[in-house]
Amino acid sequence: MANIQEIAxxxxxxxxxxxxxxxxxxxxxxxxxxxxxxxxEQLDYVPNxxxxxxxxxxxxIIGVIAVSYSTLLMSLIRSFHxxxxxxxxxxxxxxxxxxxxxxxxxxxxxxxxxxDALLCLLRTNEWDVIESYTKYGPIVTxxxxxxxxxxxxxxxxxxxxxxxxxxxxxxxxRKILNVYSSxxxxxxxxxxxxxxxxxxxxxxxxxxxxxxxKMTIRDGEEVARWWIKQADKPDAISCSTDEVAAGILxxxxxxxxxxxxxxxxxxxxxxxxxxxxxxxxxxxxxDKQAENAFNIIKGMLEQAVPKLHSLEFNVVERRST
Amino acid sequence: MANIQEIAxxxxxxxxxxxxxxxxxxxxxxxxxxxxxxxxEQLDYVPNxxxxxxxxxxxxIIGVIAVSYSTLLMSLIRSFHxxxxxxxxxxxxxxxxxxxxxxxxxxxxxxxxxxDALLCLLRTNEWDVIESYTKYGPIVTxxxxxxxxxxxxxxxxxxxxxxxxxxxxxxxxRKILNVYSSxxxxxxxxxxxxxxxxxxxxxxxxxxxxxxxKMTIRDGEEVARWWIKQADKPDAISCSTDEVAAGILxxxxxxxxxxxxxxxxxxxxxxxxxxxxxxxxxxxxxDKQAENAFNIIKGMLEQAVPKLHSLEFNVVERRST
DNA sequence: TTGTAAGCGTTATCAT
DNA sequence: ATGATAACGCTTACAA
Numbered sequence: 001m002a003n004i005q006e007i008a009x010x011x012x013x014x015x016x017x018x019x020x021x022x023x024x025x026x027x028x029x030x031x032x033x034x035x036x037x038x039x040x041e042q043l044d045y046v047p048n049x050x051x052x053x054x055x056x057x058x059x060x061i062i063g064v065i066a067v068s069y070s071t072l073l074m075s076l077i078r079s080f081h082x083x084x085x086x087x088x089x090x091x092x093x094x095x096x097x098x099x100x101x102x103x104x105x106x107x108x109x110x111x112x113x114x115x116d117a118l119l120c121l122l123r124t125n126e127w128d129v130i131e132s133y134t135k136y137g138p139i140v141t142x143x144x145x146x147x148x149x150x151x152x153x154x155x156x157x158x159x160x161x162x163x164x165x166x167x168x169x170x171x172x173x174r175k176i177l178n179v180y181s182s183x184x185x186x187x188x189x190x191x192x193x194x195x196x197x198x199x200x201x202x203x204x205x206x207x208x209x210x211x212x213x214k215m216t217i218r219d220g221e222e223v224a225r226w227w228i229k230q231a232d233k234p235d236a237i238s239c240s241t242d243e244v245a246a247g248i249l250x251x252x253x254x255x256x257x258x259x260x261x262x263x264x265x266x267x268x269x270x271x272x273x274x275x276x277x278x279x280x281x282x283x284x285x286x287d288k289q290a291e292n293a294f295n296i297i298k299g300m301l302e303q304a305v306p307k308l309h310s311l312e313f314n315v316v317e318r319r320s321t
Numbered sequence: 322m323a324n325i326q327e328i329a330x331x332x333x334x335x336x337x338x339x340x341x342x343x344x345x346x347x348x349x350x351x352x353x354x355x356x357x358x359x360x361x362e363q364l365d366y367v368p369n370x371x372x373x374x375x376x377x378x379x380x381x382i383i384g385v386i387a388v389s390y391s392t393l394l395m396s397l398i399r400s401f402h403x404x405x406x407x408x409x410x411x412x413x414x415x416x417x418x419x420x421x422x423x424x425x426x427x428x429x430x431x432x433x434x435x436x437d438a439l440l441c442l443l444r445t446n447e448w449d450v451i452e453s454y455t456k457y458g459p460i461v462t463x464x465x466x467x468x469x470x471x472x473x474x475x476x477x478x479x480x481x482x483x484x485x486x487x488x489x490x491x492x493x494x495r496k497i498l499n500v501y502s503s504x505x506x507x508x509x510x511x512x513x514x515x516x517x518x519x520x521x522x523x524x525x526x527x528x529x530x531x532x533x534x535k536m537t538i539r540d541g542e543e544v545a546r547w548w549i550k551q552a553d554k555p556d557a558i559s560c561s562t563d564e565v566a567a568g569i570l571x572x573x574x575x576x577x578x579x580x581x582x583x584x585x586x587x588x589x590x591x592x593x594x595x596x597x598x599x600x601x602x603x604x605x606x607x608d609k610q611a612e613n614a615f616n617i618i619k620g621m622l623e624q625a626v627p628k629l630h631s632l633e634f635n636v637v638e639r640r641s642t
Numbered sequence: 643t644t645g646t647a648a649g650c651g652t653t654a655t656c657a658t
Numbered sequence: 659a660t661g662a663t664a665a666c667g668c669t670t671a672c673a674a
Contacts, residue, residue, distance in 0.1 A: 003666090003667055003668085004667060004668060004669095005667080005668095013644075013645085014644065014645045014646075015645090015646095015667090015668080015669090016644075016645060016646080016647095016669080016670075017643090017644060017645075019668070019669060019670085020643095020644090020669095022668095023669085027643055027644085028643070028644085029643060029644090032643085032644085046429075046432050046433045047433065047667080047668070048375070048433065048434050048666085048667050048668070049430070049433040049434055049435040050371055050374040050375040050380065050434055050435070050666085050667080050668090051375050051650090051666070051667035051668040051669090052667080052668060052669080053371040053374075053375075053650095053668095054369070054371040054372050054374075054375050054650050054651065054652085054666090054667085054668075055649085055650055055667080055668050055669050055670090056650085056668090056669075057650075059371065069390055069395070074390070078418075090426070090430070090435075092413050092414075093413075093414045093416075095414075097399075105411075108367075109370070109411070111367050112367045112368065112369065112370045113369050113370055113371055114370040114371070217538075217539075324650090324651055324652085325651060325652065325653095326651080334660075334661085335660065335661045335662075336651090336652080336653090336661090336662095337653085337654080337660070337661060337662080337663090338659085338660060338661075340652070340653060340654085341659095341660085343652095344653085347659095348659055348660085349659070349660085350659060350660090353659080353660085368651080368652070369650085369651050369652070371650085371651080371652090372650070372651035372652040372653090372666090373651080373652055373653080374652095374666095375650090375651085375652075375666050375667065375668085376651080376652045376653050376654085376665080376666055377652085377653075377666085378666075
């Protein structure tokens with residue numbers, strides 16, 4: 001395969017000049033530039049990335065760690081990929097499936113300089129293990145974490161959930177059922193939001209059961225079947241995810257109920273499915289989080305101060321409430 | 322960051338010796354090996370992968386191209402990843418979302434030697450575009466393709482589908498409804514199998530409608546609702562995917578019907594959900610396909626003849642038929 | 643505007 | 659069993 005020396009020889013110039021042409025340096029005469037470009041074209045030459053990486057001390061590849069696939073994660077990854085691309089970085093995805101060793105592999109690749117940085121969406125190893133790798137390159141996370149060495153683009157779910165509850169209150173709903181997802185800091189924040197909410201408006205708890213670990217369409221369908229059977233029904237359901245809301249909505253409609261006439265339904269995340277089914281939901285700026293994550297990484301790589309988006313939740317009002 | 326020279330200096334040996342220790346060469350005395358390893362440990366040294374890649378002319382990274390996520394693809398990718406790992410290769414995933422440029426990126430990385438090879442699960446660009454990159458490294462595909470330069474681990478769906486139909490016939494089913502997925506060579510093969518099947522057994526076509534583009538749980542639910550409304554019902558449903566079969570099964574049970582007493586249901590792919598719901602299905606050895614794909618790549622890289630698994634469909638009999 | 647040459651951190655071929 | 663040293667293909671001072 002052709003290399004820079006061969007191009008130089010054939011074009012009758014030095015390798016430095018060829019390098020300048022490739023990297024669009026100024027101070028190359030139009031004539032030589034043209035001649036070099038011609039030879040490059042003829043020989044179907046591409047610079048060897050490994051040589052480049054070795055010389056530059058970086059690969060321009062950023063690793064992204066997640067434990068598994070989900071709609072939300074995928075749109076986050078897509079946004080991250082897009083902005084990384086824009087600045088000439090490639091993205092390498094590590095799906096760990098909860099396997100610590102697979103995550104360690106990614107961390108080791110950071111250590112051995114195959115990766116310039118790591119975005120840790122959902123970790124598997126303990127934080128102190130991950131933290132011990134920060135000396136090899138920037139690591140940024142999406143999870144809730146307060147750390148000097150691992151910046152986070154986490155958003156406090158308390159605020160988002162409260163926003164939704166306030167919205168439902170303003171629309172006149174008073175008997176709200178909460179459907180939570182997996183027990184974690186996020187869910188805890190949401191539970192706290194609901195407690196503060198009923199206190200603030202002097203609402204009594206209606207004694208509805210606590211739905212936990214509900215995150216899929218099928219989970220939503222289950223909740224819907226519960227709702228149908230109740231004598232004293234909630235007048236609104238605030239869901240952990242759009243998927244759950246979607247499951248409830250479609251299952252209720254299938255059973256002949258009307259949304260929002262019989263019950264209001266509110267999703268969370270503003271994913272495609274919420275749009276598709278006209279679900280009111282809480283918009284969560286994952287795209288901006290992704291961009292912030294990238295900008296933080298870029299800032300750390302170039303020791304510059306990154307410009308960040310401010311992150312805010314929004315109610316997206318559609319026709320399910 | 323420490324490099325091999327520093328280790329050499331500190332250990333009082335040459336870089337060659339350090340390299341030998343790292344790469345587990347024989348002919349290093351136990352004493353020096355120990356001393357070198359000590360220094361390596363102390364300095365937290367790891368060899369720089371870029372230097373290695375440059376020297377060796379390969380990165381030991383294989384790219385995998387797919388257009389989007391699906392259960393089947395994910396288990397294929399997992400198997401591929403596992404065997405690649407075993408031979409010291411890393412895997413870089415490219416989700417193209419049908420974007421030609423994103424796919425080209427992967428191809429370009431092969432060209433610039435950041436990738437040693439490419440497994441193309443689901444292509445986006447035309448085959449001749451992809452084919453033009455085979456000169457830069459091995460490209461193997463999972464799709465149906467007859468080509469000198471791009472080997473394929475494709476399996477003829479005709480056989481698998483026929484196997485399922487024969488099984489249903491043997492169980493006494495005579496009024497079979499087919500639910501196909503997206504129109505492609507695979508579906509065409511299945512349709513052909515069904516035509517040959519009714520001819521072989523002298524069955525008359527029951528005039529059931531043609532279900533096409535059904536591949537999800539929700540599609541299956543739709544089919545189930547169609548089935549419920551029929552006077553002259555099919556006695557078995559042969560599905561394009563386990564997801565569709567799962568949707569039909571659960572929706573029918575929800576409506577009070579019994580499977581397999583009222584109708585037999587057969588999936589395809591033998592994914593987790595088939596196991597979960599006790600669905601009879603056609604096992605499709607994706608793991609072996611993945612291993613074959615890797616072995617072909619490995620063979621091409623080492624110009625050796627790969628050992629391949631023979632690929633066969635199997636009926637996995639469970640309780641839905 | 644162009645060329646020379648010194649690295650980047652390894653591995654591998656010869657010597658010894 | 660160990661050491662010199664020449665690659666691998668590129669970038670970038672520094673010179674001219």
